[in-house]
Amino acid sequence: MSGEWVHPGQTLFWAVWVLAAATEGPAADAPVRNTRLEWSRGKQATVLGNDMPVNVFLGIPYAAPPVGLLRFAKPEPALLWNDFQNATSYPKLCLQNSEWLFSDQHILKVHYPKLSVSEDCLYLNIYAPPHADTGSKLPVMVWLPGGDFETGSASIFHGSALASYEDVLVVTIQYWLGIFGFFNTRDKHALGNWAFMDQVAALTWVQENIEFFDGDPHCVTIFGESAGAISVSSLILSPMAKGLFHRAIMESGVAIIPYLKAPDYERNDDSQMVADICACNVSDSVALLQFLRAKSSKELLSINQKTKSFTRVVDGFFSPHDPLDLLAQKSFKPVPSVIGVNNHECGFPLPVEFPEILGGSNKSLALQLIHSTLHIPVQYLYLVANEYFYNKHSLIDTRNRFLDLLGDVFFVIPGLVTAQYHRGPCRKVLPLHIFWGLAPTFLPLRKCLPKDLN
Structure with a gap:
């Protein structure tokens, strides 16, 4: 097999990709799979530190092109192909503001594959370990990308390293974004939640076809970060996604994050x-x-670019009720899950949303921003100051505690509440807290840590 090394970029909010070689081998080496709809010819990639190639299939359609009357409509099944599909090139991105995408790359100092955008974008990528063959029944991990439901794609996460080192079959998907993914008329004519319905369509495709790529449709884990994690959490609560996956990982996001509900x-x-x-x-x-x-x-x-409120809605189908009500009523089937948050969760928007404190902040400015951002009444700000800014004197420490507060509001507390509602008579929640520095005083750490960690 011949080719040259390709250095992929980083995934949004992730630290670094493992370098991989996306090298296309000779025709004789190209992996071929027959799905229910088509024959797909892929290519092979080599991961640094592992000589065995990974089978890669790029740009496989999981639904019909969402154009014309299918714009703002439930996705239809993918069309039948009469010939081989050449699954060796990344699919085009779903329509998104390229300036926002470039801004993400600049802020995070990452480099994504340079791809054009298209309304015809309901595709997925598959990365399979080299030894996978018919009957292997490998565990499947389906990645849902993040990006605030405004940017992102299946191709900003290269699944070769995960497939190679962890011996799993990795699927990365993409779905409609922004107004394309969430426009609604608040009635039967345009229900909204098109992005989530795309995800259901992708998971349905996985159930029907992943065995042809040597994956086990009865062992599917969905995972994602940011908007991807919110999607994972929302899919757990949705009756439309019941039975389409069996485990879940939510990295920095759950369905009850406050900002998702527009006033x-x-x-x-x-x-x-x-x-x-x-x-x-x-x-x-x-x-x-x-x-x-x-x-x-x-x-x-x-x-x-001019709208703010086209987000998830209660549509009676994908989301029959408000997510918090669904959790409280236990009207969902929980699956084994991991819910995680990071330090300084809200550090990412700092350069854009709060540039005035990029180099640090005093307590007065931080409290002003808290009041304007979270609408906490002025008379209660002293409680915030006592909890987060007590004995904090440096500008950097104050800024970091401001970020901690935002992280608690938008990520930590919603994650803890979600985990609590996932509990049940036959379901245990085992919290593991790893802190560098001070933890909020309202977390009963000693009570919830396993005995061997107390």
Whole structure:
């Protein structure tokens, strides 16, 4: 096998990729698989430190192209191919603002594959260990990318290293983003949650076809970070995804994160703005939908940059009730899960959202930002100061504690609440806390640590 080393970039919010060689071998070495819909010809990649090649299949369609009448609609099954599908190139990105993507790369100092965008983007990538053959029944891990439901793709995470070293079959998927993934008219004409329905379609494809790639459809773990983790958590709660996976890993995100629920005034403003652009009555859902389906993708991207509120909604199907209500009512089937958070969870948006404290902050400025960001009444700010800023004198320490507070609000507390609701008579939650520095006083650490860690 011949070729040259390719150094992939980093995944959003992840520290570093393991370097891999995405080298395409001769035709005789190219892996071929027959699914229910098509024959797929892939290529092989070599991971540093492991001489055995990984079988790679890129850009496999899991649903029909979501164009025309399928824009803002439930995804349809992938179309039948009459010939070999050449699964050796990364799929195009789902439509997203390229400036935001470049901003992510600049802030995180990462380099993603340079790919164009398209509305026809419902594809997945598969990475299989070299020894996988018919009947292997390897565990399957399905990666859902993050990016605030505005950016991201299946191809920013290279699954070769995980497949090679951990002996699992890795699937990375991509789904509609922004207004394409969440536009809704609050009625039957456009329910919304299209991004989540894409994910259900991808997991359905995995159930129906992954055995042809030597994976076990009865041993599927879904995992993701940020928006991907929120998606994982949402899929656990959804009746539409029941039975499509068996384990879950949520890295920095769960379904009850506060910012996902847009206030009514924002939703009303955005709906009216779209109606004004369409020259339609905001209550005429059919006319709105027809107009938006006739718009070019470029025009829709322009609208997307002006809206704030098109996010997850209670649609009666994917999300029958508010996620917190679903958790409290235990109206879901829990699966063995891992829920994780990181130090300084909200450090990523710091350069954009809070540039004034990038180099540090005094307590007064930090409390002003807390008041304006979290809408904590002024009379209660002293409680925040006592908890987070007591005996903190340096500007850097104060800034870091500000980030800790935001992390607690948006990630830590929702994660703990979600884990608590996952508990049951036959289900145990084993919390493991690893802290560098001080932990919030409201966490009963000594009570919940395993005995051998107390």
